[in-house]
Amino acid sequence: MRDLGLADIRAGLAEGAFSAVELVEDRLAALEAAGELNAVVTPMPDRALEAARAADARRAAREPALPLDGVPVAVKDLFCTEGVRTTASSAMLGGFVPPYESTVTANLIGAGAVLAAKTNLDEFAMGSSTATSHFGPAVNPWKAKDDPRPRAPGGSSGGSAALVAASVVPAALGTDTGGSIRQPAAFCGIVGLKPTYGRCSRWGIVAFASSLDQAGPMTRSVRDAAIMLAAMAGHDPKDSTSAREPVPDFEAALGGGVKGLRIGVPREYRVDGMPEELDALWREGAAWLEEAGAEIVDISLPHTHYALPAYYIVAPAEASSNLARYDGVRYGLRSPAEVVEEQYARTRRAGFGAEVRRRVLIGTYVLSAGYYDAYYTKAQRVRRLIARDFEQAFGKVDAVLTPTAPTAAFPLGEKMDDPIAMYLNDVFTVPASLAGLPAVSLPAGLDGEGLPLGLQLIGRPFDEETVFRTAAALEAAAGFDAEPEFVR
């Protein structure tokens, strides 16, 4: 049952090849066996089995099948789950049990999905390695051919990516602020989609940077990502920034092919020091799409260079404010002191790790009187320019093809002492985040060390259909079927 995709599960349950309980028991066992990945913060076996039994009962009662009936899904531990500890991989929320269910997980439960575990992430989703987690780093199931060192799964949705890549679960939930779904998907050789900002509700997701955070699916195929997104998405009156756009049948868009589509290749993404094999893979991806009938167009996104610095102003600014609520007064960690200011300081020093503290400090600084215009206002201006770059490009092309990340998965522990090097991981993913655009990463090949490399497709706002359609064509052409050592 290891390799079943969502459509396979749907068919298997319908034919009676297996029951939801059998499937979930099998996957829970796999989850337990995958402990070395440190991908799980909190397993949810009881709740999972209960949901599986309910799915079987529905089938026995001949109720119409739900789109995700019996599908085991791992959930990034940033989504609040009612009655199940939700930590954001932070000591601050180490014992926090929300009395409410996030909209996206509630949508999945409503679609019949079986939530199986809460997965490890960079603390408060701040990082590109899952190494800033209070619960220790998650481990990439992939290893380099001639290098036994464990690799980072990327981040911040590293735990979710690792479990899907290791074929423990067919699908997982991630969130993406500047690349936190796409970069780990690329590092782990899976499909990860960040939808258009506003496509999925943010209600009940522990906030990092409100104007950027989006939930998205992480799966082993483009089809499964489409099935997942359809179940997750939709307007939510509880989130003012969620869009009133109808949710199309994403799965139906997959067979459309790319004939007649124009795919842009932005010259600014060809950065210095990019590995030659990544550049080659990118060219190969364009060639595959061309062969499938698309027209490849050289485009310019002139402000790309400014995206990363703008992102590292806007995201910390919002984070510094969003994380102010963790003050030890109402819930979460409290380190008591005689006076309240001292209690704040002690609580936040004990509750937040170094990377979170760094970003809170950066964010506080860039919003300060006297610095606000030089940093925050200017970054917002850059953000508008980047969005305009894409708008102009989408006058000429239907989607944009780029690499997902500048390197393959790096060894665990690397770059931890060099925040700038770590931040550079996001260089290709951040522009679409700032512009609020849908973007998918899919595995396109292996590098010389046998590590997966991902390509990214970026689409127009609320045009996930074209993204899926193009990704399906690219997926078929790439024929990526390598498996990590962990699975072998």
Next chain:
Amino acid sequence: MSVLIEGRDGVWEYAIGLEVHAQVASSAKLFSGAPTAFGAEPNTQVSLVDAAMPGMLPVINRVCIEQAVRTGLGFGGAIARHSVFDRKNYFYPDLPQGYQISQYTQPIVSGGSVEIPGRTVRITRLHLEQDAGKSVHDRDPDRTLIDLNRAGVALMEIVSEPDLRSPEEAAEFLTRLRALLRWLGTCDGNMQEGSLRCDANVSVRRPGAELGTRTEIKNLNSIRFLREAIEYEGQRQVEVIDGGGEIEQETRLFDPDRGETRAMRTKEDAHDYRYFPDPDLLPLELDEDFIEAIRAAMPELPEARRDRFVEELGLSDYDADLLTAERARADYFEAAASGRDAKQAANWVAGDLLGRLNREGLEIEAAPIPAAGLGELVDLIADGTLSGRMGREVFDAMWETGKSAAAIVEERGLKQISDTGALEALVDELLAREADKAAEYRGGRTKLLGFFVGQVMKATGGKANPKLVNELLRAKLEE
């Protein structure tokens, strides 16, 4: 009227501006569905959003927007088609989010004015913001407790220009503004319950000179305290200047027990609030139709109604002012005056009714005599059934018993005697009995008329129609 402060070498003038925090009349909070009942048990009016639980998001309450627009239209402000909610960041235990959602650079209302006697006071702006919770220091000896019932309640902050020139004018402005809010139904104006609070920015200057450095007196919760605090602060500032000192820009608190203001924090330790647009909320876009629908449903405003009472109903300026000080009062008066002599109705409402309400400390909504009932009483006097004096007696009985005027007249046999024949017989009998006095009257001692009237009234137990008695006596004595 301007009031000047005597300094050591010349006079000083006040320049006062107010920041009024008015709780929006709404059953739910600004960004959550939680209720806003006053006086509820601590922490019972709190939603997950108000408690700033992880992942919770604000959603704007349409009613609060409507109320802000209604208020802005009420003082003639410009309603912004596009306004923005910002985060004002600071740590405080009763501020759950670690920031207050407010409007900083782009408020929902700009401009407008409020008239006070002798001056037009300009309004700078009105913006919407969240209230904080309450820190309770006196329930537990060792700890501060937090009550979040108020956290997230919608406030309108209404800021005036420094146009006010005396403590009295400041009090008058706040009184008028409060009446307007109550008139519009956008704030209940209850200062004891904290629905209306006020900060005062106070400075002094030589008459007509540039504005001086101001201090801000925080959280004044009665009109009397506002007046006293400004009075004290103006004197203090002049004394500081006269003593060779300089006014420091600072925040001060008023101590009502000592009647003085004290420095709370200076400019140096002022917060850096790190305002930025709240990314959880889209900018507030209002279309013309939304604003026009509110404008179309606006009640007649106090000044327009006052003018109409004078011009169309013939009321005195004084009565018209009095009767339009509160919308409920004006409504009561118009109902009582409907279909009858408005001036008579105005006399009863402005005189007896308001007097009695005032004595008993009641609002007009709680008056035991309904407006229509008071109108009936006015009718009974107009048609001669009751004399004015009897009318007062009936009014008192209506107040005590809640019965109608007609029922009381019936019960007590209070009907005025207006039967000319019966009164004429009484008059004839009296003049015959008191022939000497009648002769004196005819000889020029016309003051005796009062004596004769009194005798008739006494004989009828006060029920004789005094006007008729007068006429009859005069006719008989002068024939």
